[in-house]
Amino acid sequence: MPHTRLVRSSLTVGSALALAAAALVAGQAPATAAPTTVAPTTAALAAAPAATVACSSLVGLKIPAHRIGLPTTGAEVTAATSMPASGTGPTAIPAYCRADIAIHPVDPAAPDIRMGLALPEGWNGRTMMFGGGGYNGTVPNLAQNVPFGPVDQRTPLGRGYATYASDSGHQADTTRHPIASLDGWFGQNDEALRNFSGDALKKVHDTARFVITKAFGRGPATTYFAGGSTGGREALAVAQRWPRDFDGVISAYPAWNAATLDLFFGRITHEFAKPGAFPSKVQQDLVAQRVLAACDGDDGLEDGVISDEAGCDFDPETLLCGEGETPGATCLAREQVDAIVAADGSWRLPYRVASGERGYPGFPLLSGARMSTPILGFGTTAPADPMPVTAGYGMQFWNQWVKYFITRDPQISPFAIDPADPGEWQRRISELTALQDVNDADLRPFARAGGRLILIHGAADELVSHRSTIDYYQRVQRVMGKRATEEFSRFYLVPGANHANFAPVAYSASYDSLTALEGWAERGVAPENQVVADGNAGAGRTRPLCAWPTWPAYVAGPASEASSFRCEM
Structure with a gap:
């Protein structure tokens, strides 16, 4: 990390998993397990659809504790399901194998970390880890877009990314609170609290990397993280605490100073x-x-x-x-x-x-x-x-x-x-x-490792103040200097956008930050002259995405076109 080129996989999920099936089933049983499972024969693999057999063969795969960078008692794949291709155009998703994984705690009274991993046909060698929201407690949608993502472009999974996410180490119960992301019961357990506060991020990343490497026969070429709100805090946490784990990070409306x-x-x-x-x-x-x-x-x-x-x-x-x-x-x-x-x-x-x-x-x-x-x-x-x-x-x-x-x-x-x-x-x-409070402003290790950061926030956020994000970015500038900060990061404010584009919203931010991040992290092309569309139905308008502290001022021309505005201070 970082990687100067992207190596595309020549293996489908089915063929990659079929090649690795014997190692996965026979070679990863725990020392206490009885008796050793025998891998399916070549004839057995050929007798049924490869994707289905190969995907199901992931069940029971053990991830040793020593392969996870923070203390656990190991992890295992608890379920694997072959998902068919779906959708068209921007909603298209390739066929993929969904693996459900449990990462076991050190404290037997703490809950497992539950995570999902999507392994797509025609994997493009990239991975995307998604952050959560609120108090987390549920595994996010693996086919989702990045926060403030473009409504007219495919999601990461739709683009061929292997995607993964977790509940951050506890399972919400709507009988305790009807809104799952407001169930904070887990805070009574120290390990669960540490997992939510950031430790789960490392555990999930390392577990996903292990399974992806086993499934495809090699590790990812490029790794990304995207999250908003609590997920935005998590995005900054991985850049601060594990600066070599991700090539690029999208942090949207981050609740970085959570406490x-x-x-x-x-x-x-x-x-x-x-x-x-x-x-x-x-x-x-x-x-x-x-x-x-x-x-x-x-x-x-x-x-x-x-x-x-x-x-x-x-x-x-x-x-x-x-x-x-x-x-x-x-x-x-x-x-x-x-x-x-x-x-x-x-x-x-x-x-x-x-x-x-x-x-x-x-x-x-x-x-x-x-x-x-x-x-x-x-x-x-x-x-x-x-x-x-x-x-x-x-x-x-x-x-x-x-x-x-x-x-x-x-x-x-x-x-x-x-x-x-x-x-x-x-x-x-x-x-x-x-x-x-994830407030370390010294991002020099992340920048030295080649990491790239896109920070974005709506200027009409009613739940996590964009003023707080300005505060954090100014701290980074003071530590690193403005020029050094601009070499690895961009910070954008979107006028009229609120928290997570929750309707009704004056301007529903629709910005292809992922393509911009790919170009920057993989080819060294920094984002310039970016445009954000209004994703509200029928809005049909665009604005220049102005790097803070500038904002878009109308000059002349059609009010619906970004070219009619310029970024001013």
């Missing part, structure tokens, strides 16, 4: 739970409408997108009800405005934590982000104890963090801990920041 973000979630939980502070959905929409009316045209074009988010100067006092007005569809109460200002504003921690983080910069609610986005927004019900499932995603995230990560007491109230004055829990919070 500090949790503390900010706690802050807004307390703020919006105050009497009269929670705005209704109608009022949340009103805030977004007023902000858009004030700042939409600042970029030279009224198109429903605030391009210069940092330049949006909206006065929240204009939201207040006047004399004789009742808070509702046309105005807000003082308590509501104060809570929104608190959520939008920068917050400084009044005590030191082990990760070194000092606070959180707030969400851009008064410069383009919508509070009322379903699921990922601020919810339709004020936070309370017990926490309603209709409360904001971040507020529910805090509730789980308090119960399972900090106190490990499922019965405790989310209001029992004040994030600004946690008392007896301050030491535990500090420990969690050291574990969960």
Whole structure:
């Protein structure tokens, strides 16, 4: 790693696995297993469709613990299924073998790491590891696109990548929480918590590499990682902790300072739970409408997108009800405005934590982000104890963090801990920041190894602030210097894009970051003059993808074409 050329596989999944079948079945049994399994004969392999027989022969493959870079008790393929080709055009997926794998913990009380691996026919020699989301807990879709990926291009698996992903070391249960990614029960176990915080990434990568090498007779030529939100944190974690494992990384809207973000979630939980502070959905929409009316045209074009988010100067006092007005569809109460200002504003921690983080910069609610986005927004019900499932995603995230990560007491109230004055829990919070804040800005080892990073964030994100990503990127620049940083990384903000393109969204980011990353990592062609399309149905518009700190300003010409804009500071 890195690789200067891509060697394409001449083996299909069926033929590659058939050639390796005897080694897989007979040579990898554990020392305690009884009696040794005999590999199928050549005649037996030829008697049935090769892909089916070869794929099924993966079942029982053992991955020794010493082949995994962090402590485990080994891993094994628990199931293998031949999947037929499907789809056409951008949705086309080749036939592939799906292997389900369990990585076993050292602590017998900890859950397995469950992972999936897709081995496609006509493998192109590349691999893609996907990150997760929220508290993880489920194995992501192996046929998915990269975050903010292009709607008119094939996904990595569709392009012939071997893809893999995991639940990060625990299995969510929707009987505990109806939204799987909000089930934080695993935080009660130290090994499961370490796996979620990053250790599972190394274990899954090494396990996947072992199985891929056995299946195809050689290792991958080029390796990539892509993830958003928690997955974006994971993307930065692999670049920081294992700089030689991946040739290229796509980190989208990364929750890199996860524990500090949790503390900010706690802050807004307390703020919006105050009497009269929670705005209704109608009022949340009103805030977004007023902000858009004030700042939409600042970029030279009224198109429903605030391009210069940092330049949006909206006065929240204009939201207040006047004399004789009742808070509702046309105005807000003082308590509501104060809570929104608190959520939008920068917050400084009044005590030191082990990760070194000092606070959180707030969400851009008064410069383009919508509070009322379903699921990922601020919810339709004020936070309370017990926490309603209709409360904001971040507020529910805090509730789980308090119960399972900090106190490990499922019965405790989310209001029992004040994030600004946690008392007896301050030491535990500090420990969690050291574990969960992935904030090492020294990416020189990754850059020296030839690694390439594409960092991308929506400027209207209501769940993970793009301001925080700006903070991290500035730290990298301070450590490495601006020129050295530009030699291996790009950071793009997408005006109008929210968290994970969750509908409704003003600008649904559709950008072919993977092709750009391939060209950079494999051929040394750095991304230049990039374009991001609006993936909303019927939108039919493009914008230049401006490297931070620039943003797209309208100059002249058709408003739907990127050529009518230029990147300005």
